Structure formats: C-alpha cells, structure tokens
Amino acid sequence: MNKQPRTAVILCTCSGIISEKIDWDAVQAQLAEHPDKPVVTTDELACGAENLEKLAAWLKEHQPERVVVAACSPREHERTFRGLLASAGINPYYLQMINVREQVAWVTADPGEATRKAARLIGAALKRVRHHQPLVERHVPVRTDVAVIGAGPAGIQAALTLARAGRRVTLIEKEPFFGGMPVRFEELFPNLECGPCLLEPGMGELLHGPESEHIELLTLTEVTEVKGSFGNWQLSLRQQPRYVNPELCIGCMVCAAVCPERRENPWNCGGELAAVDGPFVGALPNLPHVDAARCLKLNGQECGACLAECPVEGALDFGDTIRDSVVEAGAIIVATGAEELPVAPPAFAGKDNVFSAYSFERLLAMTGPSGGELVKGDGAAPASLAIVQCAGSFDDAVTYCSGTCCQAALKYAHIAAAKQEGLTVTRLVREQVVAGVNAARLFSHDHSQVVRYGGLGDLTVAETDRGRVIVCGSNGAEVPADMIVLCGPTVPGQGTTQTARLLELGVDDAGFIAPIHALSGSFLSPLKGVYLAGTCRGPGDIREAFASGTAAAGVALSELVEGRDLTVDPQVAVVAAEQCAGCKSCIRVCPYKAISWDDATKTADISDILCRGCGTCVAVCPAGAITAQGFSRAMLRAEIEGVLS
Amino acid sequence: MSCRTMPNVAPHPAAEMVAASAPGEVRIVAFLCNWCSYAGADKTGMNQLPVPAEVSVVRVMCSGRVEPTLILETFQKGADGVMVLACHPGDCHYKEGNLRAFCRAELLERMMPQLGVDPARFYFDYVSAAEAEKFSQVTNDFVAAVRGLAGTDSGR
Numbered sequence: 001m002n003k004q005p006r007t008a009v010i011l012c013t014c015s016g017i018i019s020e021k022i023d024w025d026a027v028q029a030q031l032a033e034h035p036d037k038p039v040v041t042t043d044e045l046a047c048g049a050e051n052l053e054k055l056a057a058w059l060k061e062h063q064p065e066r067v068v069v070a071a072c073s074p075r076e077h078e079r080t081f082r083g084l085l086a087s088a089g090i091n092p093y094y095l096q097m098i099n100v101r102e103q104v105a106w107v108t109a110d111p112g113e114a115t116r117k118a119a120r121l122i123g124a125a126l127k128r129v130r131h132h133q134p135l136v137e138r139h140v141p142v143r144t145d146v147a148v149i150g151a152g153p154a155g156i157q158a159a160l161t162l163a164r165a166g167r168r169v170t171l172i173e174k175e176p177f178f179g180g181m182p183v184r185f186e187e188l189f190p191n192l193e194c195g196p197c198l199l200e201p202g203m204g205e206l207l208h209g210p211e212s213e214h215i216e217l218l219t220l221t222e223v224t225e226v227k228g229s230f231g232n233w234q235l236s237l238r239q240q241p242r243y244v245n246p247e248l249c250i251g252c253m254v255c256a257a258v259c260p261e262r263r264e265n266p267w268n269c270g271g272e273l274a275a276v277d278g279p280f281v282g283a284l285p286n287l288p289h290v291d292a293a294r295c296l297k298l299n300g301q302e303c304g305a306c307l308a309e310c311p312v313e314g315a316l317d318f319g320d321t322i323r324d325s326v327v328e329a330g331a332i333i334v335a336t337g338a339e340e341l342p343v344a345p346p347a348f349a350g351k352d353n354v355f356s357a358y359s360f361e362r363l364l365a366m367t368g369p370s371g372g373e374l375v376k377g378d379g380a381a382p383a384s385l386a387i388v389q390c391a392g393s394f395d396d397a398v399t400y401c402s403g404t405c406c407q408a409a410l411k412y413a414h415i416a417a418a419k420q421e422g423l424t425v426t427r428l429v430r431e432q433v434v435a436g437v438n439a440a441r442l443f444s445h446d447h448s449q450v451v452r453y454g455g456l457g458d459l460t461v462a463e464t465d466r467g468r469v470i471v472c473g474s475n476g477a478e479v480p481a482d483m484i485v486l487c488g489p490t491v492p493g494q495g496t497t498q499t500a501r502l503l504e505l506g507v508d509d510a511g512f513i514a515p516i517h518a519l520s521g522s523f524l525s526p527l528k529g530v531y532l533a534g535t536c537r538g539p540g541d542i543r544e545a546f547a548s549g550t551a552a553a554g555v556a557l558s559e560l561v562e563g564r565d566l567t568v569d570p571q572v573a574v575v576a577a578e579q580c581a582g583c584k585s586c587i588r589v590c591p592y593k594a595i596s597w598d599d600a601t602k603t604a605d606i607s608d609i610l611c612r613g614c615g616t617c618v619a620v621c622p623a624g625a626i627t628a629q630g631f632s633r634a635m636l637r638a639e640i641e642g643v644l645s
Numbered sequence: 646m647s648c649r650t651m652p653n654v655a656p657h658p659a660a661e662m663v664a665a666s667a668p669g670e671v672r673i674v675a676f677l678c679n680w681c682s683y684a685g686a687d688k689t690g691m692n693q694l695p696v697p698a699e700v701s702v703v704r705v706m707c708s709g710r711v712e713p714t715l716i717l718e719t720f721q722k723g724a725d726g727v728m729v730l731a732c733h734p735g736d737c738h739y740k741e742g743n744l745r746a747f748c749r750a751e752l753l754e755r756m757m758p759q760l761g762v763d764p765a766r767f768y769f770d771y772v773s774a775a776e777a778e779k780f781s782q783v784t785n786d787f788v789a790a791v792r793g794l795a796g797t798d799s800g801r
C-alpha cells in the first residue's frame with residue numbers, strides 16, 4: 001500500500017454509556033499522534049437521525065476515503081453507518097465498525113483497560129480499512145413466475161396461492177392426472193372428511209376458475225434438467241404423449257368402453273383399465289390417456305375402435321409425440337411428495353389378501369376396484385381384518401416413525417367395521433402416535449382389539465382350522481387375519497429422489513430433501529429460489545401439505561416482486577481465475593452449490609447470486625485463489641496485526 | 646512457519662508472577678462467527694458479564710472461513726493464544742461451516758507440536774447466540790490457562 005488513505009474515525013459515547021468506561025478524550029489524543037493522521041470526531045449518539053445528518057456533513061467536509069466507527073455491535077448498526085457513508089458520497093464498504101459497547105465497555109470492569117482495548121481495536125481497524133475495496137451492490141432483474149413440481153395438495157395450494165396474486169405458474173405433474181395421493185383417498189383422518197370433496201374445488205378452480213388463466217398444468221410431464229439460479233431458472237421438461245387432445249376431448253370415455261385391450265390399473269391397486277382410459281372415476285383432468293405399450297393401433301395392429309366411436313373429431317390424436325420444452329421461472333417450488341414403502345415385510349410378502357395402506361384406501365373408495373365393497377380377492381367378505389401398524393418402521397431400513405399411519409389405521413378400522421357388521425378388527429401395534437385435539441376422537445370411535453407386538457420378526461402368518469391368523473411370537477397371541485392391511489412407513493417419492501438429484505439438493509438420512517433449517521426454514525432449500533412444500537420434506541399429513549404449499553408460495557411472493565430487482569450482496573467470494581489450480585475443493589465444500597466448474601477455462605466460478613459469503617471455500621482453497629470480499633485475507637491479517645501490536 | 650517457542654529455557658520464577666498478576670501480558674485473538682458466537686459475545690455485554698481485556702475479537706461470517714494457516718499466522722504475529730468459536734453442531738447459519746472448522750481444529754491441534762506451538766494455546770468450542778455465560782466462562786478460563794503457560798516450556 002503506497003499512500004495511506006485519509007481515514008475518519010467516529011467515536012460514539014452512546015449517550016454516555018460507552019464513555020462511562022472508555023475515555024474518548026484519551027483515545028482522541030492518542031489518535032492525534034497516529035501516523036495515519038485520521039480525522040476524529042466524538043458523537044453523543046451517532047445512530048440518531050439528526051446526528052447522522054451532522055456526521056454526513058462532517059464527512060463531506062473532510063472527504064475521507066475510509067471510515068471507522070467505534071460504537072455498538074455491527075449486528076445492530078452496520079447498515080445504519082453504511083447508509084451514512086453512502087449519504088456522504090463514500091462507498092459504504094469503506095466502513096469498519098468497532099464494537100466498543102457490547103464487547104468492551106460492558107464487559108470490562110476497569111476503565112483504563114477498557115480504554116486501552118478500545119484504542120487497540122481502533123488501531124486494528126485503521127490497518128484493516130486500508131485494504132477495503134469499493135464494493136458495489138449489483139442489481140439483477142428477476143422473473144416473477146414460478147414453476148411448481150408436483151401437483152398434489154401442496155403443489156396445488158402453492159399454484160393457487162401464486163395465481164391469486166397474479167403470478168404465472170407452470171404446474172408440472174408426472175402422472176396423467178393430478179391431486180396427488182389424498183385425492184385417491186375417500187376419507188381423510190382425523191374427521192373422515194371426503195378427500196376428493198376437499199381437493200376438487202381447488203382443482204376445479206385451477207382448471208376452470210379465474211386462476212386457470214395464470215396456471216399451466218402439464219400432466220405426464222417430468223423435469224429433465226434445471227439450469228440457472230434464483231430469479232432466472234430454466235427447466236427442461238419432457239411431456240409424454242397422451243394421444244388425446246385436451247382442447248377437444250369432452251371426457252365421455254366412450255373410447256375406453258369400446259377399447260378391446262386391457263391392462264392392469266396401477267392407480268387403483270386392482271381392477272383393469274382399457275388401453276385408452278382414465279385411471280379412476282373422477283380423476284382430473286377428466287381425460288383418458290393411451291398406454292402406448294398396450295394400444296393395438298400404436299403397436300401396428302389393425303384397430304381403430306376408439307376412433308370410430310369418439311364423438312369429437314380429432315379428440316383422439318395418434319400423431320401425438322413426446323414434447324420437449326423449456327420453461328423459465330424465477331423460483332421453483334418442489335412438491336414432489338412421498339410414497340409408502342413399496343416392499344412388504346417378508347412374513348407377508350406374496351400372501352393373498354394382504355393390502356398396503358394405499359391399496360386398502362383404494363379398496364375402501366367408491367371409485368376403487370370393488371366399488372367400495374370390502375371384499376377379498378375371491379369376492380367373498382372377510383370375517384376378520386388385521387391391521388399391522390409400524391409395518392417396517394423402527395426397523396433397520398426405516399428407523400423413524402412416519403407419524404401418520406396410526407391415524408390412518410384407526411380410520412381403516414372404523415370404516416371397515418362400518419362397512420361390514422360383525423367384522424373382527426384387530427390392530428397390531430408397536431407404538432401409538434396419535435397427537436392433536438381432533439385426532440384423539442379417533443380413539444373414541446375405535447372398537448378394534450389391540451395387540452402389542454415387538455417387531456416384524458415377531459410375526460408369522462399361519463393357516464389354522466379357525467382360518468388364517470397372524471401369530472405374535474413374543475406373547476403367543478393369534479390374531480384372526482382373513483384380510484391384512486400393512487401400515488408401512490412413508491418414504492421419499494420417486495419424484496422427490498429424482499428432483500433432489502436434478503437440483504443437487506442434499507437429502508436427510510431417510511432420503512427426504514433437507515431444508516436449510518429444520519425449524520426456522522423448513523420451506524426453504526439451501527438453494528436460493530428453490531422452495532419446498534409437502535412431503536418431499538418428510539412424512540406429513542394433508543394439513544401439513546396445505547400449510548406448506550401456502551408457505552412456499554408466500555416465500556416466493558416475498559422474494560420475487562414485480563419491478564423489484566434482486567440486490568446482490570457484494571460481500572461474496574470471488575475466484576481469481578489465473579490463480580485457480582482447478583482442484584475443485586471449493587465446489588465440494590460450498591453449502592449452496594454456488595460454485596460451478598468452467599470447463600472451457602478449467603477454473604472454478606462463483607455465482608454471486610447463490611453465494612452467501614460464508615467463506616468456507618476461501619479457507620479450503622489451497623491456491624489462495626478465492627477472496628471473501630469484505631473479509632479478505634489481507635483485511636483479516638491487518639486486523640490481526642493491529643490487535644497484536 | 647517459524648518456531649516461536651523457547652524450549653529448554655528454565656522458567657524464571659518471576660515470569661509466572663508477572664504473567665499472573667499483570668493483565669494485558671497475554672494477547673489472545675478470538676475468531677467469532679457472526680451469527681452465533683459473535684452474537685453470544687454481544688449478549689455477554691448485554692448481561693454485563695466479564696470478558697478479559699486481553700481477548701481481541703476478530704469477526705468472521707463463519708467459523709468455516711478461518712483456515713488453519715490464518716491461525717498459525719496469528720501465532721506468528723505474536724498471539725499467546727487463539728480461540729475459534731463456532732455455532733453449535735446443527736445450528737450453523739451456513740449449514741456445516743462449523744463442522745469444517747471443527748475438523749480443521751482437530752487436525753491443527755495435532756500438527757501444532759510439530760510446528761512448535763503448544764496446543765494448549767489453541768481453543769475451539771461452540772458458543773451459541775444465547776450463551777453469554779459460556780462466552781464469559783471460556784474466555785476467562787482460556788486467558789487464565791494461557792497465562793499459566795508463561796514461563797513454562799511453551800512460554801514465549
């Protein structure tokens with residue numbers, strides 16, 4: 001450093017609170033001898049509005065190139081004094097604040113010691129500010145529209161909330177219909193409300209209401225690539241052909257009635273679908289879709305049954321193809337959901353009349369494979385129902401409690417008993433977790449037998465002369481089990497796993513997307529501009545899905561505002577490309593995926609939009625190629641030298 | 646890295662007395678992260694709890710910013726002790742910077758004897774924004790401990 005920059009020092013007495021301990025006159029006398037020859041003023045209350053005006057005038061008069069303010073914590077007033085510098089025409093980042101109130105005056109008993117310490121810290125700041133750079137906040141225009149991945153309750157709620165605020169939303173759903181899991185549940189715990197009735201008004205609004213103008217729902221669509229950053233994301237989408245023109249189709253399903261080909265219905269857990277069909281009655285959008293693997297016509301055979309009967313010319317479109325597109329959005333809301341553990345415990349695998357929780361939901365549903373009749377595979381009514389709770393939880397593979405299955409089990413017991421008089425219902429439980437005021441009512445309606453079991457290894461299924469039973473090894477109980485429901489744990493949905501991988505988001509031990517903070521930031525991913533809603537964050541119920549959908553939309557609305565640019569904090573890390581050795585250590589440690597690899601120059605590159613200025617990359621760079629602006633090595637060294645001199 | 650310790654120098658009986666009786670004789674640099682430990686230090690002030698004047702705080706945004714070489718440089722520049730205080734595990738404002746700081750601290754402590762600096766002169770801990778008492782405690786304890794080293798083999 002050749003010439004010392006002219007520096008101004010402002011000493012605040014904090015209405016006498018600081019000067020009670022620190023003798024500013026002595027410090028001022030000492031500064032008069034300082035080789036940097038700083039200009040110094042003492043102020044009664046530097047943060048006061050009037051005083052700030054006076055200080056701005058004083059700074060304008062002296063025109064310093066750097067400013068040191070010895071006052072309170074920078075956590076409280078750094079912004080205030082940066083503003084002061086700006087108002088005096090000085091770059092705000094030429095400021096260094098010394099915390100002489102909280103960290104000197106209030107913690108040091110002896111005034112002499114406090115004064116010496118304050119002088120020492122000011123000396124260090126004088127050394128530090130020489131290295132300050134004139135940083136400039138950058139303003140970047142941002143898109144205010146949002147892409148929502150996953151159209152279950154959380155995604156729908158987020159999309160509607162955003163659309164009501166006039167935001168354009170692209171709602172991306174990989175299934176041919178939307179509504180997620182609960183739209184397929186006839187009744188929801190704890191109050192046995194009708195799932196479709198709860199969801200369909202919102203779904204109808206989304207499709208046909210005033211909000212529909214702002215929302216583009218893309219079914220049969222998956223995200224294949226995500227590029228960009230906060231405010232400017234580009235999502236590459238791939239939409240599978242439906243072979244049905246949604247603009248023309250009236251949803252009469254005549255095509256399904258005349259289709260000669262049959263396939264299994266994966267959404268109904270039983271029953272069949274025609275090759276052109278809707279997944280279940282009431283699924284929205286009310287459109288059939290063609291299974292390309294099963295359609296005779298698409299497989300080169302002579303068939304045109306559906307085309308012949310379709311009342312609307314052009315509604316069936318066998319020329320439909322895969323559509324690749326790119327959607328631009330300012331923010332992304334991930335609402336990709338969860339699913340039940342897809343494997344049955346060994347004791348039950350491959351046995352007849354064993355239902356997973358989801359397939360039992362469908363069996364109970366009026367629109368399900370048996371029209372809501374409680375029947376076994378052979379069409380006969382069961383005499384007994386055994387509901388195994390924690391079927392896979394607290395296990396080696398799934399160590400946690402999903403927190404929802406107990407309520408679901410109580411619901412199944414209640415509905416099944418109501419559907420069939422005289423049905424023996426037994427719940428096999430390890431732990432019971434039924435929290436909340438309403439949920440407790442489920443117990444008051446529960447007439448099922450309760451058998452405790454120790455672990456899945458405890459249970460075997462046996463045929464006896466009294467019919468099929470589940471034998472509980474540890475206590476010898478034999479539970480009549482004509483029909484068995486396994487309430488297994490909730491695990492991350494396929495879409496959640498895929499999206500986490502695409503966005504390079506971290507996952508927790510169970511594979512759910514890890515938010516930035518489990519308590520205070522559970523709707524925020526570590527990636528700026530990517531928000532989380534619903535069960536992609538962990539098991540939860542529909543109430544949680546609605547709440548988190550609204551919350552994620554709220555965050556998007558507050559962070560992306562029409563006409564408001566993104567202000568990029570300049571106190572970020574920057575790479576000196578010529579010094580970068582290309583080891584990629586920084587890329588590995590960045591918690592925000594802010595560092596990318598430039599393959600052309602073989603160097604690391606830091607996005608100032610994504611960087612939050614923690615400096616972890618600075619510490620890890622073996623080449624010293626990264627600088628934390630505002631906390632550079634030179635600044636810290638000067639400060640260290642200062643406090644030690 | 647120069648070796649700053651003076652091995653095999655017989656401790657002078659007065660050295661310890663001077664070090665123990667005169668505050669200011671030892672110089673401690675404490676790197677505090679902005680979000681937890683610096684806030685904890687502020688809270689110590691609000692609660693009017695004592696912090697030795699020998700401790701000079703250097704604020705960084707994250708404890709993960711403090712590389713081992715910076716700590717060694719601090720010793721080189723004459724510090725008698727260096728503290729790095731971080732957010733508690735799981736509480737890091739930047740997710741995991743504190744854990745990186747912890748790993749580096751562990752390694753540094755093992756290296757320090759080779760570099761001629763007594764590991765007792767280095768202190769790593771977690772201090773939350775609420776832990777005013779802890780900040781007061783660890784700074785006082787560390788200053789006392791470093792003062793106690795004066796005149797020993799690792800005295801400077």
